[in-house]
Amino acid sequence: MGVIGTALIVGLILVAIFAPMLEPYSFKEQNIELMNAPPSASHLLGTDEYGRDLLSRVIRGARISFVVGVLSVMISVLIGVVIGSIAGFYGGAIDLVLTTIADLTWSMPAILIALLLVAVIGAGLESVVVAIGLSYWAQYARLVRGQILSLKAAVYIEATKSMGASDFIILFKHLLPNSMSPVIVAATVGVGNAIVLEATLGFLGMGAQPPTPSWGAMMSSGTAYLFISPWVIIFPGLAMMLTVLGFNLFGDALIEIMDVKNKESN
Amino acid sequence: MWTYILRRTLLLIPIFFIISVVVFSLIHMVPGDPIDSLLGPGSTAADKVELTKAYGLDKSLPVQYLVWLKKFLTGDMGQSIIEKQPVVDMILYNMPFTINLGLAALVISFFLGIFLGIISAAFKNTFIDHISMIFALLGVTVPAFWLGLILMLIFSVMLGWFPVSGSGTLQSLILPAVTVGLGGAGLIARITRVSMLEMFNKQFILLLYAKGLSKKVITIKHIFRNALMPVITIFGLRLGWILGGAVTIEIVFSRPGIGNMLLSALYRRDYPVVQASLIFLTMAVIIGAFIADIMYAYADPRVRDAYK
Numbered sequence: 203m204g205v206i207g208t209a210l211i212v213g214l215i216l217v218a219i220f221a222p223m224l225e226p227y228s229f230k231e232q233n234i235e236l237m238n239a240p241p242s243a244s245h246l247l248g249t250d251e252y253g254r255d256l257l258s259r260v261i262r263g264a265r266i267s268f269v270v271g272v273l274s275v276m277i278s279v280l281i282g283v284v285i286g287s288i289a290g291f292y293g294g295a296i297d298l299v300l301t302t303i304a305d306l307t308w309s310m311p312a313i314l315i316a317l318l319l320v321a322v323i324g325a326g327l328e329s330v331v332v333a334i335g336l337s338y339w340a341q342y343a344r345l346v347r348g349q350i351l352s353l354k355a356a357v358y359i360e361a362t363k364s365m366g367a368s369d370f371i372i373l374f375k376h377l378l379p380n381s382m383s384p385v386i387v388a389a390t391v392g393v394g395n396a397i398v399l400e401a402t403l404g405f406l407g408m409g410a411q412p413p414t415p416s417w418g419a420m421m422s423s424g425t426a427y428l429f430i431s432p433w434v435i436i437f438p439g440l441a442m443m444l445t446v447l448g449f450n451l452f453g454d455a456l457i458e459i460m461d462v463k464n465k466e467s468n
Numbered sequence: 469m470w471t472y473i474l475r476r477t478l479l480l481i482p483i484f485f486i487i488s489v490v491v492f493s494l495i496h497m498v499p500g501d502p503i504d505s506l507l508g509p510g511s512t513a514a515d516k517v518e519l520t521k522a523y524g525l526d527k528s529l530p531v532q533y534l535v536w537l538k539k540f541l542t543g544d545m546g547q548s549i550i551e552k553q554p555v556v557d558m559i560l561y562n563m564p565f566t567i568n569l570g571l572a573a574l575v576i577s578f579f580l581g582i583f584l585g586i587i588s589a590a591f592k593n594t595f596i597d598h599i600s601m602i603f604a605l606l607g608v609t610v611p612a613f614w615l616g617l618i619l620m621l622i623f624s625v626m627l628g629w630f631p632v633s634g635s636g637t638l639q640s641l642i643l644p645a646v647t648v649g650l651g652g653a654g655l656i657a658r659i660t661r662v663s664m665l666e667m668f669n670k671q672f673i674l675l676l677y678a679k680g681l682s683k684k685v686i687t688i689k690h691i692f693r694n695a696l697m698p699v700i701t702i703f704g705l706r707l708g709w710i711l712g713g714a715v716t717i718e719i720v721f722s723r724p725g726i727g728n729m730l731l732s733a734l735y736r737r738d739y740p741v742v743q744a745s746l747i748f749l750t751m752a753v754i755i756g757a758f759i760a761d762i763m764y765a766y767a768d769p770r771v772r773d774a775y776k
Binding site: 302303306309310311312313314317318319321322394398401402405406407408421425428429432435436439442443446447450451 | 483486487491494495497498605606608609610611612613614617618620621625708709711712713715716719720730731734735742746749750753754757
């Protein structure tokens with residue numbers, strides 16, 4: 203399973219990097235004579251309502267999805283690590299306030315937070331990245347806080363402290379590096395979730411705006427032609443499903459490799 | 469038990485304030501002026517000032533918040549700027565559709581999820597286990613709106629079994645509910661399976677075998693009941709997830725509902741409606757988590773007794 207997951211992710215990354223070389227046509231080239239054409243030998247996945255080659259657009263969409271997914275997870279992890287380590291390390295009232303905020307954010311459906319944030323900062327790819335990043339940080343904060351709390355009591359930390367290490371050294375050199383494995387696992391699955399959220403926002407018309415070939419935006423404009431040219435919906439969705447499946451399988455495999463669960467209970 | 473319920477209930481009050489302040493301030497940071505969209509062509513600057521005043525948008529933000537809060541607590545959620553009707557009426561009209569969809573999806577995800585989880589745990593590492601876990605994984609990974617569109621394509625367009633859109637009839641509820649429910653079923657199946665398998669290895673289960681109880685009794689009465697605990701926890705979280713799913717699925721199937729209302733209000737910058745529906749959805753999520761906590765406390769004698 204892990205092998206399939208790795209293969210899917212590597213495939214996605216390669217497609218994202220070499221998108222311009224892999225596209226059989228230009229992703230924005232319109233062809234009025236070939237509107238909503240079904241899949242054929244010259245257009246393997248068919249064309250959309252402007253006669254643009256769907257395969258080229260799906261390939262270009264992989265690049266957008268991957269970049270959005272990775273960047274937004276980086277934002278989430280960064281916020282989560284900062285808030286989680288402050289809460290876990292200092293405890294007390296700071297912990298209570300930060301944990302309450304994180305718990306509240308975490309219990310909200312990400313799509314609601316992201317929708318509201320996109321409404322505030324405006325549509326477009328950059329704001330989508332920020333909105334998704336701000337929607338998913340809480341799970342990382344909770345993870346990091348839990349890890350730091352359990353590690354803080356460890357004997358080697360006490361030893362480090364007695365040797366006169368500063369808070370900064372203890373936190374960044376000892377506690378954080380040792381709390382990273384569950385964060386890495388969560389972030390892997392998180393990239394998949396972020397890609398779906400980006401597509402959902404795009405589908406609702408609040409994400410990347412046409413003519414950006416984001417999978418969600420493609421499907422959004424495709425819904426109007428669902429009965430005429432269902433392939434415009436089917437193929438970007440399949441690409442997205444395989445991507446998310448890849449990140450999930452890879453995450454599952456990582457859990458086994460890193461044995462996160464055992465580490466947590468020990 | 470009652471002390472516990474009371475304490476958890478009181479905790480809902482500060483949460484409500486935090487949420488309402490956050491939602492209120494965020495909404496007022498949204499660029500674009502709703503008053504502009506109200507003014508007809510040829511209106512003067514004086515008209516704008518007057519209208520801004522009429523909606524109370526000229527006062528400072530904290531004042532606006534307090535005015536709004538006072539009204540909100542007395543059941544007045546304001547007027548929709550676009551629809552020109554009380555927001556309460558709009559919420560009351562749309563709420564049943566979302567509740568129906570949510571409940572149906574919840575039932576589907578729990579029954580299907582628990583069923584799949586139990587059979588794959590009982591037949592661990594067999595063909596049945598693999599099939600149901602692949603199904604569960606697909607449920608988790610397939611984006612809800614895409615699944616909705618595909619189901620619509622298959623069952624409405626190709627087979628003609630269900631209407632493409634609409635609401636009110638049971639027929640029109642099935643596809644949206646299945647769409648939202650399948651995703652939830654995947655996660656619940658995975659959690660049920662894992663927690664059942666963990667139970668199989670517990671020492672008290674070994675003891676029950678030693679006592680001579682049959683495998684059936686042990687599986688149903690002891691393993692399943694204990695394995696249900698994480699599933700209950702998920703229940704609360706799923707409620708938020710289902711409401712989040714409902715937002716997109718209502719758009720896919722063009723169903724009325726809170727999600728549909730929220731989105732069209734967002735497009736048109738109808739602040740009062742966005743605000744009220746967001747607070748409504750958020751509080752529903754919080755109350756869902758609250759109910760799950762109470763259920764958990766009730767089901768777990770250790771928590772129940774701690775507050776006797």
